[in-house]
Amino acid sequence: MGSKSERTKERILQEACRLFAQKGFQAVTMTDICEKTGLSRGGLYRYYAGTGQIFSEILLKEYRISDRIDKKECAAVILEDMLEEIRKEILDKQLSLSLAIYEYANLGNEALFQKINENAKKRWISLIRYGIETGEFKEADPQQAAECILYYYQGLRMWSRVIPFEELTAENYVKTIRQMLIKENGKEQEHI
Amino acid sequence: MGSKSERTKERILQEACRLFAQKGFQAVTMTDICEKTGLSRGGLYRYYAGTGQIFSEILLKEYRISDRIDKKECAAVILEDMLEEIRKEILDKQLSLSLAIYEYANLGNEALFQKINENAKKRWISLIRYGIETGEFKEADPQQAAECILYYYQGLRMWSRVIPFEELTAENYVKTIRQMLIKENGKEQEHI
Numbered sequence: 001m002g003s004k005s006e007r008t009k010e011r012i013l014q015e016a017c018r019l020f021a022q023k024g025f026q027a028v029t030m031t032d033i034c035e036k037t038g039l040s041r042g043g044l045y046r047y048y049a050g051t052g053q054i055f056s057e058i059l060l061k062e063y064r065i066s067d068r069i070d071k072k073e074c075a076a077v078i079l080e081d082m083l084e085e086i087r088k089e090i091l092d093k094q095l096s097l098s099l100a101i102y103e104y105a106n107l108g109n110e111a112l113f114q115k116i117n118e119n120a121k122k123r124w125i126s127l128i129r130y131g132i133e134t135g136e137f138k139e140a141d142p143q144q145a146a147e148c149i150l151y152y153y154q155g156l157r158m159w160s161r162v163i164p165f166e167e168l169t170a171e172n173y174v175k176t177i178r179q180m181l182i183k184e185n186g187k188e189q190e191h192i
Numbered sequence: 193m194g195s196k197s198e199r200t201k202e203r204i205l206q207e208a209c210r211l212f213a214q215k216g217f218q219a220v221t222m223t224d225i226c227e228k229t230g231l232s233r234g235g236l237y238r239y240y241a242g243t244g245q246i247f248s249e250i251l252l253k254e255y256r257i258s259d260r261i262d263k264k265e266c267a268a269v270i271l272e273d274m275l276e277e278i279r280k281e282i283l284d285k286q287l288s289l290s291l292a293i294y295e296y297a298n299l300g301n302e303a304l305f306q307k308i309n310e311n312a313k314k315r316w317i318s319l320i321r322y323g324i325e326t327g328e329f330k331e332a333d334p335q336q337a338a339e340c341i342l343y344y345y346q347g348l349r350m351w352s353r354v355i356p357f358e359e360l361t362a363e364n365y366v367k368t369i370r371q372m373l374i375k376e377n378g379k380e381q382e383h384i
Contacts, residue, residue, distance in 0.1 A: 098294075098350070099294060099298070101354070102290075102291060102294060102350075102353075102354070105353065105354040106291070110354070110355060110356075113351075113354045113355050114355045114356075117351065117355055141364075141367075143360075143364070144364040144367060144368060145368075147361060147364050147365075147368075148340075148344055148364070148365075148368045150347070151344050151347030151348045151351065151365075152340055152343050152344040152347055153347065154346075154347030154350055154351060155342070155343030155344055155345065155346030155347030155348075155349075155350065156343045156347070157347075158290070158294075158346055158347065158350050159305075159309065159343065159346060161294075161297065162293070162294070162297040162302070162305045163302060163305050163306045163309055164302075164306075168335075169339060172333075172335070172336040172339050172340070173339075173340075173343075175336060176336060176337075176339075176340045
């Protein structure tokens with residue numbers, strides 16, 4: 001697909017993401033997405049067959065880290081970039097997809113969610129293993145740490161729709177994950 | 193209120209809780225609750241004015257720990273009891289109220305949710321402070337640790353409705369919180 005098509009797809013995904021975050025999954029129609037993107041129905045359907053396909057693609061998009069691991073970047077730097085991304089997301093109540101995810105899950109898309117969950121877990125596990133290998137991370141249990149990172153994040157995303165969050169809540173997330181993974185240069189830890 | 197009334201209220205809350213977990217908040221009516229409890233409409237309305245009041249009461253019910261702290265029980269024992277309770281809840285997909293909480297929050301009950309969140313945080317902070325005082329817990333930042341405990345749990349509860357969970361996921365939660373709080377007798381930690 002040419003780069004113009006890629007840009008159009010990107011725009012569709014972005015606008016649709018905003019709509020799903022605002023209204024949940026079921027209330028969003030292809031017509032809404034046409035309006036927001038300025039595409040004709042024919043134009044939109046050239047790219048996607050329906051809102052379900054668009055939503056799945058949004059959920060399956062992921063922060064790519066395998067390239068960075070292959071390039072042997074510092075594990076701690078990759079981690080900090082991911083945490084910064086997450087910190088911003090936590091504070092951006094407008095973009096929380098939790099409600100839409102719930103609705104979509106209730107329509108019976110269990111296999112998709114299992115895949116998303118497995119992919120996210122694998123991604124974190126590969127970073128944690130890599131950081132342990134390079135000696136930057138503590139000898140944590142990769143699966144255990146990955147689950148804490150993911151579910152703690154999901155809980156925050158859910159509550160960020162329900163109550164207003166302080167900046168501190170996002171900071172504490174980042175601090176907890178950092179303390180869980182990063183070695184403190186030879187110094188015995190006092191604060192976990 | 194006499195003990196028979198207390199028992200009736202308890203029964204109403206239990207049955208209603210099951211219904212909210214199954215159907216979410218909005219789909220449950222007072223009639224449904226009458227059917228499940230065997231109470232007449234008049235009987236039910238003697239106790240509660242509507243489903244909103246019942247749901248709020250369920251959400252505000254909490255695991256009481258202040259008595260146990262006053263009695264100077266071991267902090268580690270209180271912690272283990274709370275973790276065991278949580279572990280069972282995580283595995284009990286049927287009783288997850290997350291969907292109902294979402295719906296109820298979307299009806300605009302922000303103040304209630306802030307209160308619930310604050311109460312839960314305070315409870316955990318008081319236990320963590322107490323454990324640090326008795327020398328059983330690490331010198332963690334109580335608010336930071338409390339947030340991890342709560343939001344990690346909420347994330348698990350949300351996902352437990354969406355995908356099937358293995359026992360290991362609940363075990364990992366308990367392990368992570370334990371490692372975050374409990375001192376390992378003088379031994380340098382290798383695994384966090």
